[in-house]
Amino acid sequence: MPEQQPRPGGGELAFYRGDLLALTREWTSLHDEELRRRAVKAAADRDISALVSLTTAYLSHAGASGVLTSPHTVAAYGRGVRQFLAWAETQAVSLLRPGRHEGQNFVNALLAEGRAPAGVSQRVAAASCLYRALRWAGATDATPFQDVRVPRDPTPGLVKRPPYTDDELHDVLQVADVQARLLLLLTAHGGLRISEALALRWEELDEGARRLLVTSGKSRKSRVVAMSTSLARAVRDYRVLYGPGGTEQLNGLRTTSPDRVFRFADPETARYHLGKAFQVAGVKFRGFHPGRKYAGTRLLGQVKDFGRVAAHLGHESVDTTRKGYAALPIDDLKGDLAGW
Template sequence: MTLDRFRGTALARADEWLALTDEDLKRRAVRAAGDKDVDVLVSLTLAYLSQQGQRGVLTSPRTVEAYALGVRQFVAYATDHAVNVLRPGRHDAQRYVQAMLSAGRAPAGVQLKVAAAGCLYRALRWAGATEADPWGDVRVPRDPTSGLEKRPPYTEDELVEVLEGADLHEGFLLLLVAHAGLRISEALALTWADIEEGARRLHVRHGKGGKARRVAMSARLARAARHFRALHAPGGPEHGRYRPEGRAPEFVFRYATQQAARYHLGRAFRRAGVEFRGFHPGRKYSGTRLLQQVRDFGRVAAHLGHASVDTTRRGYALLAVDDLKDELAGW
């Protein structure tokens, strides 16, 4: 049987491995590890992820992509440094971590690579190819610099400059990120039925971890949504204008990829002479501005769709330096 490694759904990819007998499963995994056959090892890891991972076949495409890349990078390292994949040395895993840190990779990025490599070894144990667990005692140092310092939010002035020169489509997309605080994947997944302009509310049906939530809209975002619907919803005069991928008409945006969104929004930033630093600085703007108004990390975390307030506190919302000035005035 020849494994069709990347075509089809996650379930179809897993079925290619599940159709094997236990003996054949082990034999193929052992051979792939011995040969350092990266394509087969990625396929095995993704099959395991879809069957035994926390979210199974519902694992997000971004996680699948990140784990596939992480496995490829670890196998490349193992090849270059003569690491025995099935029987790694006691210090091999920690040396891999130190090599990435020495090359300048941030601790958060290293942690993701460790997670991917750890998933590879869980897959190999699942296949019966090894009992090795080299990542159990590996330590990745914490990054003392907060996410807000490393990648700060857009400023009010920057957003004003961009929005002033943006067309309706660009402005609506930017407001979904910077006012509603949506992840770009959440914005691109919106359907017309998810937007309630009158109630000033959005319905995110599949947020991070598959969680749904309701998100309040600013008055400006609600107006932009109403105008965008009038032009681009089915029956509108501009319906289908942004349709390079031929998506179903119920989706608000006619494209589904972050690359397409980056292209459209990047144009607005370039016209305004503002550096486009991605979508997350917009979410951080939303979190920081909202926190300064409500002073409640829990409410801001709910708005951004964070499962933990600590995530919001560490990387998405920052109180003003003189936040306690008024409270201390009478001391």
């Protein structure tokens, strides 16, 4: 069965979901015995494309989000399944009859390579999903990841992957073009995930009222986000050039519909454009999350309220904000205690 790649960077999300539904039906339309036969054959042949396809079909059919599973999640699970299968090949692991220690062996091998526990957990989630898909298809009863344990990483997320500094952002914003400037401020001031920024539509931006509406948040949750003064000005400058009726035409370069703010929807394309600004500024580009962490850390320093910061960043749990996105200075109480 040929593998169909999700298209997070092309067309509209509706097309992606349609492709995901079509892929799922390639498996769910089969009679139970044929479904089992194809899954068994894919495992016996170590057919990576077919096994990734089966996992994706299971994820979009029986997963928590179904066909609304994000392109990012689908791609991440695909990578994780491929990595597990590559390891299983080198260790001559029987995919349908793995030994009871194989799941933990996989974890230990990744840790021995120096992989961070968080990354190992992501790969285990993908491999575990592969086995749920194989059980769903009736190909095996094996549960090699049922009792697997990944060590907890005691190093705080802000220490492992710190936010950008004020000076770094200043230097990049000094040389960034209007597009890179808007991208950076949407993450570093608006606190948006890059997928949320790239999905924005013009009607969702109100720079006059200094607010925007996120309709493609994690778990499909919408939220209203307040804009900083700098972000509102960046939106205004970008709209003058590239908004409806703007002075510059981008339709010939678009891979998205004209009502979308950005002409591309692929995070890798955004990484390329923003990375150029960082390179010119002489600042190391460490991805988009350090921008969100900057927003969380700076906002927490002002409002001293993890709940409000979590709402700004779109976190369902305050613990997520506390563990990896915002922290108060270690001497935060110094001023409060000064008069004691």
